[in-house]
Amino acid sequence: MAENNISSITGEPLMRSLNYRVILVEVFIALFLCINSVLITTFCMKDFFYTTMRYILFATTLTSDCLILIISNFLLLFDYFHLTMQIWLCLIMLILSSVYILVTPVTLTAMTLERYVAICMPLQHAELCSTRRALYCILIIHGLSSIPCIVILLISFLSASHSFYKQYKVCSLEVFIFYSWQSHLKAAINQLYFLIMSIIIIFCYVKIMKVVKSASGANKKSSWKGLRTVGLHAFQLLLCLIQLWCPFIETAVLQIDFMLYINVRYFNYITFYLAPRCLSPLIYGLRDEKFFLALKYYALRGHYNSSHRGHKCEH
Numbered sequence: 001m002a003e004n005n006i007s008s009i010t011g012e013p014l015m016r017s018l019n020y021r022v023i024l025v026e027v028f029i030a031l032f033l034c035i036n037s038v039l040i041t042t043f044c045m046k047d048f049f050y051t052t053m054r055y056i057l058f059a060t061t062l063t064s065d066c067l068i069l070i071i072s073n074f075l076l077l078f079d080y081f082h083l084t085m086q087i088w089l090c091l092i093m094l095i096l097s098s099v100y101i102l103v104t105p106v107t108l109t110a111m112t113l114e115r116y117v118a119i120c121m122p123l124q125h126a127e128l129c130s131t132r133r134a135l136y137c138i139l140i141i142h143g144l145s146s147i148p149c150i151v152i153l154l155i156s157f158l159s160a161s162h163s164f165y166k167q168y169k170v171c172s173l174e175v176f177i178f179y180s181w182q183s184h185l186k187a188a189i190n191q192l193y194f195l196i197m198s199i200i201i202i203f204c205y206v207k208i209m210k211v212v213k214s215a216s217g218a219n220k221k222s223s224w225k226g227l228r229t230v231g232l233h234a235f236q237l238l239l240c241l242i243q244l245w246c247p248f249i250e251t252a253v254l255q256i257d258f259m260l261y262i263n264v265r266y267f268n269y270i271t272f273y274l275a276p277r278c279l280s281p282l283i284y285g286l287r288d289e290k291f292f293l294a295l296k297y298y299a300l301r302g303h304y305n306s307s308h309r310g311h312k313c314e315h
Helices: 002-010 012-045 053-080 087-120 122-128 131-159 162-166 180-214 217-254 258-286 289-314
Strands: none
Touching: 012 053, 012 258, 012 289, 053 087, 053 131, 053 258, 087 122, 087 131, 087 162, 087 180, 087 217, 087 258, 131 180, 180 217, 217 258
């Protein structure tokens, strides 16, 4: 709808520009999915990773990021080309999207707590961060991430008739917003979640900072690394928090200028939807020495095997 309005105002060059933007987004998403797939494969290759809590949570974040990238991209393309789908299918897509948008920041908070326990309570770390507790933690993360979605969509489900779900519409959350207070309720729940998560991360950062100041030698180096990791988690969480404000910003901009609205919407998607998803591989995939060495080993082994097969074929 938006693109049709634009093209009628400014003509073909703008449509060509928008097509370029869509292609750029597709390239970014394909790149992130490839990187995350390589990291998930590396995680599955070594027993140590899926018996260690922080790597289990890291893999959870990667999986969550892959799912949200796939689903959001699917919805983006449907919206861009004005394709409709049945409401019940749209509902499933939005449930998955709503849940996994929150899974990443909630998992980041859990990873921050794990670093806090490792640095500030090292003697209790093995007990508190065991493999079994990691699995319980993943269940709790998904349960907490599902609550806002359940509350909002349950209200919509009770308000709509059965025939409503057989209709065909362009899929968006607005389809299920029957009352204005639903949007306010959703925003309030999300802001509450991120307030709690921000408090937890600030608490962990301050506690780890105290340990860093009092530590020495190898312990000081390890504590500094943990502090930087928590700082990166805080930045990643901030981007996720701003993501929740984007709809309000876009609505306000739309009242001012339609072209500005299109540009702001594109910027928000790149900066606050895609960017946080590319930070996870950086924080634990490349900065973590053990994971990086495993990634390098399997990459070189794969290269060696392919070269060796090619050499044998030549003979």
